[in-house]
Amino acid sequence: MKPFEYKAVHSVEEAVSVLAEYGSDARILAGGTDLLIELRKQNVKTPKVVIDISFIKELRSIESPNGTIVLRPLVTHSEIVTSKVIQQYASLLMSAASVIGSPQIRNKGTVGGNIMNAATCADTVPPLIALGAKITLRSKANSRQIDLSDLFVKPYQTKAQAEELLTEINFLKLSPNAKSSFIKLGRRNALAISRLSVAAILTQDKNGKITDARIVPGAALPVWRRVTEAEKLLIGEKPSKELFVTAGQKVSEVMISHTGRRWSTEYKEPVIAVLVRRALEACL
Amino acid sequence: MKKVKINTVINNRTYEFSVAPNQTLLRFLREELGLTGTKCGCEIGECGACTVLLDGEAVNSCLVLVPQIDGKEVLTVEGLAKDSKLHPLQESFMDHDAVHCGFCTPGMLMSAKALLDKNPDPDEKEIRTAISGNLCRCTGYVQIVEAINDASEKIKE
Numbered sequence: 078m079k080p081f082e083y084k085a086v087h088s089v090e091e092a093v094s095v096l097a098e099y100g101s102d103a104r105i106l107a108g109g110t111d112l113l114i115e116l117r118k119q120n121v122k123t124p125k126v127v128i129d130i131s132f133i134k135e136l137r138s139i140e141s142p143n144g145t146i147v148l149r150p151l152v153t154h155s156e157i158v159t160s161k162v163i164q165q166y167a168s169l170l171m172s173a174a175s176v177i178g179s180p181q182i183r184n185k186g187t188v189g190g191n192i193m194n195a196a197t198c199a200d201t202v203p204p205l206i207a208l209g210a211k212i213t214l215r216s217k218a219n220s221r222q223i224d225l226s227d228l229f230v231k232p233y234q235t236k237a238q239a240e241e242l243l244t245e246i247n248f249l250k251l252s253p254n255a256k257s258s259f260i261k262l263g264r265r266n267a268l269a270i271s272r273l274s275v276a277a278i279l280t281q282d283k284n285g286k287i288t289d290a291r292i293v294p295g296a297a298l299p300v301w302r303r304v305t306e307a308e309k310l311l312i313g314e315k316p317s318k319e320l321f322v323t324a325g326q327k328v329s330e331v332m333i334s335h336t337g338r339r340w341s342t343e344y345k346e347p348v349i350a351v352l353v354r355r356a357l358e359a360c361l
Numbered sequence: 362m363k364k365v366k367i368n369t370v371i372n373n374r375t376y377e378f379s380v381a382p383n384q385t386l387l388r389f390l391r392e393e394l395g396l397t398g399t400k401c402g403c404e405i406g407e408c409g410a411c412t413v414l415l416d417g418e419a420v421n422s423c424l425v426l427v428p429q430i431d432g433k434e435v436l437t438v439e440g441l442a443k444d445s446k447l448h449p450l451q452e453s454f455m456d457h458d459a460v461h462c463g464f465c466t467p468g469m470l471m472s473a474k475a476l477l478d479k480n481p482d483p484d485e486k487e488i489r490t491a492i493s494g495n496l497c498r499c500t501g502y503v504q505i506v507e508a509i510n511d512a513s514e515k516i517k518e
């Protein structure tokens with residue numbers, strides 16, 4: 078690793094003021110499971126300063142005030158997996174966190190780092206977008222809240238400024254009649270090979286008709302988003318295999334309309350359709 | 362590059378160090394402290410050979426920046442034996458022939474210790490999950506799983 082200055086910060090105030098001072102010369106360090114690998118690569122620009130936020134206690138909690146869930150960015154994947162609140166009100170996020178890397182990676186990797194690294198295969202992002210999560214970005218001068226789905230420009234690039242710190246992720250608890258799921262193919266490795274995944278949420282009324290549907294594929298589209306084109310097909314219908322197959326095909330079509338046909342399409346086209354069907358079935 | 366002052370506990374001993382920040386805990390343990398029990402495999406979080414406990418949790422020491430251990434406790438394989446007596450996991454690994462070339466063993470032991478500290482009576486699935494971040498090229502894992510299971514029984518006694 079090439080030399081850099083290191084600064085541990087102990088509060089959000091301190092973090093944003095150090096970030097304001099160094100701007101794009103600084104990199105934020107949380108769990109380090111992405112950043113350390115990057116810092117050791119030969120051909121990357123080494124930051125002047127690494128700002129270690131991992132000691133900021135106020136950024137490591139899961140709270141559930143009035144019908145919402147507030148996740149702070151330093152919550153680790155292991156903490157998500159063992160959280161009763163997440164299990165009860167956002168179980169798809171728990172499923173996603175539980176298949177990240179290995180126990181060692183889950184103990185260290187944080188949800189904030191997962192989001193801000195913006196790798197195509199970031200597993201907590203599809204569930205959080207399906208949940209309609211909003212995030213708060215703080216800088217010394219400003220604090221803004223945006224939809225998580227508006228954060229991303231392309232893989233590894235977000236709209237956050239260099240001096241902005243992610244301080245909060247919040248979303249509504251799922252209603253008791255909503256069921257959710259997250260399905261991912263295979264295990265990813267540190268070499269960032271994208272793995273297809275699907276996050277889904279279905280809500281049915283007491284007659285079994287679908288009243289709300291959310292489908293967010295991972296590693297399929299240039300940026301993550303709900304595939305409303307497929308969700309629409311489900312509303313007002315009763316679940317059936319044919320219906321879910323149709324929805325899967327729709328997601329596949331939408332994917333190809335974005336990415337065009339390339340070497341991986343032959344594989345991804347049928348696979349994403351099947352994953353969508355399975356994710357929807359897992360919501361029943 | 363300024364050095365960083367840290368206070369830490371490694372294998373139950375308190376230290377104050379002044380460290381260069383641009384190194385991983387793995388390299389620091391091996392190269393500065395001579396604690397070479399912790400193995401250096403892939404250095405990208407894939408193999409688990411470098412697993413140590415940080416405040417009781419299994420982590421890849423190749424993905425920890427040294428100054429991040431400030432105020433925290435580190436346990437390496439060298440800290441498992443007490444009063445010149447091996448830890449039951451170590452005994453059990455030998456009894457079950459769970460050590461072939463031995464490269465993965467320190468990491469396996471630390472992942473197993475993290476598991477048993479939290480869950481003294483794990484089933485096979487829980488054992489396999491606990492060591493899912495540790496690769497072994499030799500044993501095929503069966504002896505390792507048995508060794509951990511057996512150690513859990515012994516510790517309970």
Ligand SMILES: Cc1cc2nc3c(=O)[nH]c(=O)nc-3n(C[C@H](O)[C@H](O)[C@H](O)COP(=O)(O)OP(=O)(O)OC[C@H]3O[C@@H](n4cnc5c(N)ncnc54)[C@H](O)[C@@H]3O)c2cc1C
Nearest residue numbers: 105107108109110111112178186187190191199200243406
């Ligand atoms: C072996 C291995 C397997 C993995 N498997 C998976 C997997 O299956 N699924 C998956 O999704 N990921 C996987 N990962 C990637 C990684 O573990 C996760 O993305 C993790 O959540 C990153 O969090 P971190 O705290 O370690 O991030 P860090 O490495 O500390 O930071 C990542 C990036 O986010 C920025 N950042 C961090 N926190 C903030 C903040 N609060 N505000 C602004 N910017 C911030 C950093 O500057 C950096 O650019 C794997 C990694 C490894 C090494």
Ligand code: FES
Nearest residue numbers: 402403404409423
């Ligand atoms: S050396 Fe750390 S995981 Fe391989």
Ligand code: FES
Nearest residue numbers: 462465497498499
């Ligand atoms: S004993 Fe050789 S790698 Fe496990």
